Amino acid sequence: MPDVPPPARTAPPATVELRVSKRLLWIGSAVYPLHNIARVHTFLLRPRRKEAVLRFLRYAAGTLLVAFVAMLPGLPSLAFEGPESGAAGYVAWVWILAAGVVVWFFIEMMSVLTATPHHVLAVETSAASTGVVTSQDPRYLERLVGQISYAIEHPDTEFRVTVERLTVSPNHYYFGDNVNMYGGNGNVGISG
Incomplete structure (x- = not known):
């Protein structure tokens, strides 16, 4: 009797490890020094x-x-x-x-x-880089914002969690805040 292959299953979402260790935030293989993090927030990533x-x-x-x-x-x-x-x-x-x-x-x-919106957690640095991960549960992401914020203020904090990797085309989604500026010659985006 020939071997019958197992039924096809849908692949689970790709996951990535998010961890804080020794004043560094690791998202997979990307490293963000905690002192360079300017903002950690969640938002709904909507298609354009x-x-x-x-x-x-x-x-x-x-x-x-x-x-x-x-x-x-x-x-x-x-x-x-x-x-x-x-x-x-x-x-x-x-x-x-x-x-x-x-x-x-x-x-x-x-x-x-036909693209679906995604709940995401974004980590923005004082430079131009941003790390983005997702989860089916937006409350989980909100808790992670709190954990990362706590780790920024408390250098001895360490933790490790698993989140879903987000792979979308930036051309198809709105990233970040929408800001409309009128006037302001020489404006470089810094408010005082």
């Missing part, structure tokens, strides 16, 4: 749905415009020689290629529209 639709419309319109311009050289011979001319094949290929490109942009848009 509006931008995805607008980008699709812009790219689709541009593709169709380019296809129309690319088709123009074949139109005179198509008009004089009829559909049996070589120009008919050229025009057909231009539109097939354009349709394929528009379908590609549509699939890209749908990947953003």
Whole structure:
């Protein structure tokens, strides 16, 4: 009797170890000195749905415009020689290629529209780096914010937990706060 493979299972989410040890915060293999952490917070990471639709419309319109311009050289011979001319094949290929490109942009848009929001914990440093992890339970992330904040104030604190690794395209999600600034010549983003 042949061996029967086990039934397929969905893979558990990729996990990463988050730990504080010797004044360092480790998120997997990334290391953040606790004294360089400027902010630890949780938020709901939402997909950029509006931008995805607008980008699709812009790219689709541009593709169709380019296809129309690319088709123009074949139109005179198509008009004089009829559909049996070589120009008919050229025009057909231009539109097939354009349709394929528009379908590609549509699939890209749908990947953003169907993306789910994620509860995340973000660790921002005084430099430009940010560490982001997620969990199905937002309360767990809130507790981690408290633990990391406590570790920043108490140098002897050490702990280790497992969180889920977040792998998303930054182009498809809103990261951080939205700030609208009006005026302010020479503003470098520092408030006093």
